[in-house]
Amino acid sequence: MTNFLDAYSIQYWLESCPQGYLEQTEFGHEAGQKEPDALLSDPLLREQAIRVTCQLVSGERAALAASSGLINAAPDEASKRFLATQTLDEARHVEIFTQRLYDLGVKKDELESVLADKTNPNLAQFAEILLEKVDKKDFVSGVVGQNIVLEGMAFTVFEMLEASNKALNPKFAKILSGTIADERRHVGFGENRIGALISQHPEKKPEVEAMQRDMSYFMLATFADQFRNPEMREEIKASREKAGEEQQASWQGAKLGDMEPEELENLLADTVLGEFKQRLSRVGIDYQTPARP
Amino acid sequence: MSGSSHAAAEAGDSPGKIKETKPRRRYELDDRGFDEVPRKYRKYYRKWEGPDDELAPNEALCPVCKIVMRSVRELRDGDQLYCMACMTRVRIVSGENGRLETRVTY
Numbered sequence: 001m002t003n004f005l006d007a008y009s010i011q012y013w014l015e016s017c018p019q020g021y022l023e024q025t026e027f028g029h030e031a032g033q034k035e036p037d038a039l040l041s042d043p044l045l046r047e048q049a050i051r052v053t054c055q056l057v058s059g060e061r062a063a064l065a066a067s068s069g070l071i072n073a074a075p076d077e078a079s080k081r082f083l084a085t086q087t088l089d090e091a092r093h094v095e096i097f098t099q100r101l102y103d104l105g106v107k108k109d110e111l112e113s114v115l116a117d118k119t120n121p122n123l124a125q126f127a128e129i130l131l132e133k134v135d136k137k138d139f140v141s142g143v144v145g146q147n148i149v150l151e152g153m154a155f156t157v158f159e160m161l162e163a164s165n166k167a168l169n170p171k172f173a174k175i176l177s178g179t180i181a182d183e184r185r186h187v188g189f190g191e192n193r194i195g196a197l198i199s200q201h202p203e204k205k206p207e208v209e210a211m212q213r214d215m216s217y218f219m220l221a222t223f224a225d226q227f228r229n230p231e232m233r234e235e236i237k238a239s240r241e242k243a244g245e246e247q248q249a250s251w252q253g254a255k256l257g258d259m260e261p262e263e264l265e266n267l268l269a270d271t272v273l274g275e276f277k278q279r280l281s282r283v284g285i286d287y288q289t290p291a292r293p
Numbered sequence: 294m295s296g297s298s299h300a301a302a303e304a305g306d307s308p309g310k311i312k313e314t315k316p317r318r319r320y321e322l323d324d325r326g327f328d329e330v331p332r333k334y335r336k337y338y339r340k341w342e343g344p345d346d347e348l349a350p351n352e353a354l355c356p357v358c359k360i361v362m363r364s365v366r367e368l369r370d371g372d373q374l375y376c377m378a379c380m381t382r383v384r385i386v387s388g389e390n391g392r393l394e395t396r397v398t399y
Contacts, residue, residue: 184379
């Protein structure tokens with residue numbers, strides 16, 4: 001394997017993460033930061049925030065299961081130690097997004113039923129494809145599915161959410177900025193590890209490419225359900241009315257405040273797929289275009 | 294991370310290159326608030342502000358994690374950099390339009 005992990009250590013993780021961008025945070029945000037009153041007092045906005053956060057918790061639970069499962073499938077000690085830190089990162093993500101659900105008013109004893117009710121079935125299918133590979137201790141497919149496809153999607157989704165919440169909800173934006181920092185390491189591990197490994201296992205390419213296509217389809221279906229939901233249109237309208245002139249969020253050169261839900265969906269989908277294509281091409285895997293739901 | 298030979302602190306190395314005729318401009322790096330790497334390396338990185346963010350001659354964008362890597366010297370074709378935020382090594386290359394680009398080295 002390449003020695004890109006030579007410089008990585010638990011000590012490095014400590015100095016970068018808990019002693020770096022997470023220093024003096026509480027559940028990922030600054031002490032005292034709260035969800036905005038405008039969100040908590042509006043049933044539509046609160047419901048939509050709960051729905052979005054449920055997808056984040058479910059996605060992070062899948063990432064936790066995958067990264068912990070991959071530790072014992074990893075063929076080398078350095079990857080095992082990296083995945084141990086990633087496992088803690090993912091567990092933290094599950095915790096901070098779950099805490100956000102509580103902050104939004106979900107009761108602790110209702111958590112599992114709320115998640116079961118609101119998690120998009122397509123997202124569950126997306127996770128199932130990945131976890132099947134992990135269960136088989138298929139390290140190459142597992143790392144591509146987890147650290148390139150799932151983390152690549154999360155990286156982009158979090159960036160878009162952070163940009164759109166910076167002015168409106170600094171608490172949520174701060175939580176997201178910490179998770180984005182974690183995702184940088186995770187996608188870096190994915191690309192660097194697979195970049196070296198796929199050339200040793202070219203026979204894995206067709207299987208990995210089929211997995212990427214299937215996971216991408218369910219990701220797009222999740223986006224479609226989210227953005228084409230009639231409540232989403234109402235939520236965006238209500239959110240813009242509350243924000244007034246403050247809403248100047250831009251991302252990828254686009255002004256998010258001026259866009260219709262279908263335009264937002266296309267921007268997000270095209271950005272994630274474009275990133276997949278580039279990342280996979282760099283490591284020698286042929287990107288497979290998924291069907292569009 | 295101490296003792297790493299890959300840090301951006303040592304960026305700008307062009308192993309095996311013929312001695313350059315034109316001297317490189319040097320840069321005094323300031324801390325831009327990037328807190329995702331250990332403290333002593335923070336000045337070598339900054340966050341990317343998006344497509345309108347113009348890079349300086351001593352800066353390169355990590356294609357993997359979209360962080361700007363900063364060198365104490367002007368960057369040139371063949372230089373190697375290390376992105377500590379995502380553990381990626383990149384090589385600087387001249388693009389089609391003459392602009393410097395990055396290529397990941399696995």
